[in-house]
Amino acid sequence: MGKTTTLLLFLLVLLCHGAMAIPEGKEDSLFLMHSPKRVVKTDAGEMYVLKTQSGCRRFLDRHMHIGFITMEPKSLFVPHYLDTNLIIFIRKGEANLGFMYDDELVEKRLKTGDLYVIPSGSAFYFVNTEEGQRLHIICSIDPSTSLGLDTFHSFYIGGGANSPSLLSGFAPAILEAAFNETRMEVESIFYTELDGPIMYMDDSRVPSLGTKFLQLEKEEKEQHLKKMLLDQEEEKEEEHQTSRSWRKPLETVFGKVNEKTERKNSIDWSVAKNLYDRKPDFRNDYGWSKALDGGEYPPLTKPDIGVFHVYLTAGSMVAPHVNPRASEYGIVLKGSGELHIVYPNGSKAISTEIKQGDEFVVPRYFPFCQIASKDGPLEFFGFSTSARENKPQFLAGSVSLLRTFLGPQLAAALGVSQYTLRRALDPQDEAVILPPP
Known part of the structure; x- marks a missing residue:
């Protein structure tokens, strides 16, 4: 049952074209917090x-x-x-x-x-x-x-x-x-x-x-x-x-x-x-991430809010992923980089530079990633709209949904052979936080 639900979520992200009306106007007016x-x-x-x-x-x-x-x-x-x-x-x-x-x-x-x-x-x-x-x-x-x-x-x-x-x-x-x-x-x-x-x-x-x-x-x-x-x-x-x-x-x-x-x-x-005293939930040579939920800090269950903290080395990126349980509100603490968010129909929602002091919003289910500037690291902190463990679903990297569902069905959905798909996915050995290109 769990794999079926995850596959449906994945196919929704990749294949749901025209499922929602995309608002007109300046793209960063929606997902960056101004005024x-x-x-x-x-x-x-x-x-x-x-x-x-x-x-x-x-x-x-x-x-x-x-x-x-x-x-x-x-x-x-x-x-x-x-x-x-x-x-x-x-x-x-x-x-x-x-x-x-x-x-x-x-x-x-x-x-x-x-x-x-x-x-x-x-x-x-x-x-x-x-x-x-x-x-x-x-x-x-x-x-x-x-x-x-x-x-x-x-x-x-x-x-x-x-x-x-x-x-x-x-x-x-x-x-x-x-x-x-x-x-x-x-x-x-x-x-x-x-x-x-x-x-x-x-x-x-x-x-x-x-x-x-x-x-x-x-x-x-x-x-x-x-x-x-x-x-x-x-x-x-x-x-x-x-x-x-x-x-x-x-x-x-x-x-x-x-x-x-x-x-x-x-x-x-x-x-x-x-x-700051808490050990990262994930760490590699390209950065680390922490997520605090109500299971580890029970007072968060009252407002039903989670907390996250991410550090990326210069040029590295958080792999494109989807949050199935919560929206995210992020604040850039240090450095600069890029924010990319995609609508569920596959069109671009936002692709913009972010810097220290900027605040951004990522809706639940929307694919997104953050990339640190090549000039230095990027650090951001924020709140999520659920005190439960978020369990993000990654769309790239060694633990991605694509690798999990690698097979003839996924290859057919993408219109390529299984061999071609495997050859495209195998080179990336890192997970969650990926190295610079």
């Missing part, structure tokens, strides 16, 4: 997001956004939560991450190469404590879990006028009673103008909600995060005036006890996974 949208911008850092091109979404099993966060030294991304699952990858630098997990505050030190999954609705913050290094984070954002159709929402617990705190929407009298503080203290914290959601932790500046928060002991931080969120939920239940958009994230964090216990027993959300 970044800045969602946060302050002196201390920024966050921008790239979305899948609308014309490409018809080919995708799921579409996601790719986010990029940059934080200056000694800065804070204030406590907040999102209405979407978030997978973060520490590209450069180190960060302190505070994260609410089963009503407890987990504080972790993340280093370059670390992956971490933050479920939707879970409050968190980042701190770049390094003196002389910017923090660079790449993240996947799944809009399918969001309250909006094609976006995501940040709910800031602290942030000031430029990015209002959730609590600033309540009257001072309510916060005065909720926190058992004086009116002056409440107004000085929640109603002062701050620098936005990413702010410097400079002691020479007027203390903000963020700086005061970080000066607290761990137990006090935990209680403040709980109280801030729970007070909002209680106010909503009493007055029924808060938007329906509050309910989903809050129920995610403070769900029923049995749901929380089941989640805790099945997945340990407090664990990070370092991608």
Whole structure:
């Protein structure tokens, strides 16, 4: 049964001419991610997001956004939560991450190469404590879990006028009673103008909600995060005036006890996974590749996202292949090269140069390959739309589908003799990552 399914997939890729309408227009407008949208911008850092091109979404099993966060030294991304699952990858630098997990505050030190999954609705913050290094984070954002159709929402617990705190929407009298503080203290914290959601932790500046928060002991931080969120939920239940958009994230964090216990027993959300420390799944003289799925890192099963990391030496290529289980979203980390994608009807979808900083999308089932420039290596990282093992089907190389199905049937399908086909396939002894021509 498995071989029959694979053969049908192979024949679909090779022989399905005219099976779908090919969109008109500039080819790279579909599979390269353009037009970044800045969602946060302050002196201390920024966050921008790239979305899948609308014309490409018809080919995708799921579409996601790719986010990029940059934080200056000694800065804070204030406590907040999102209405979407978030997978973060520490590209450069180190960060302190505070994260609410089963009503407890987990504080972790993340280093370059670390992956971490933050479920939707879970409050968190980042701190770049390094003196002389910017923090660079790449993240996947799944809009399918969001309250909006094609976006995501940040709910800031602290942030000031430029990015209002959730609590600033309540009257001072309510916060005065909720926190058992004086009116002056409440107004000085929640109603002062701050620098936005990413702010410097400079002691020479007027203390903000963020700086005061970080000066607290761990137990006090935990209680403040709980109280801030729970007070909002209680106010909503009493007055029924808060938007329906509050309910989903809050129920995610403070769900029923049995749901929380089941989640805790099945997945340990407090664990990070370092991608750089992991040994390659495949390696030869021409490069290596790594793929991380939910079997090895269970937190990935919640957003149902996989992760991959590939390195190619100068001139080498990932053999043309098909992903039968997931679409891929790739980010070029270093170097330059080429990206080639083919429609299932055999026509060219894209053939373009790629360089450091470029982002691309490869739909599920579409044949494709990446080739490193002859001038130097190519390194790219990305996310796939399934936490299951992907098991790519290669169309060239020593472990290709053509070699697996080498016989009179395949030769007849290609219109050549079996001898001619065998002679064409035998010279390539390498697999997965192929040498330069």
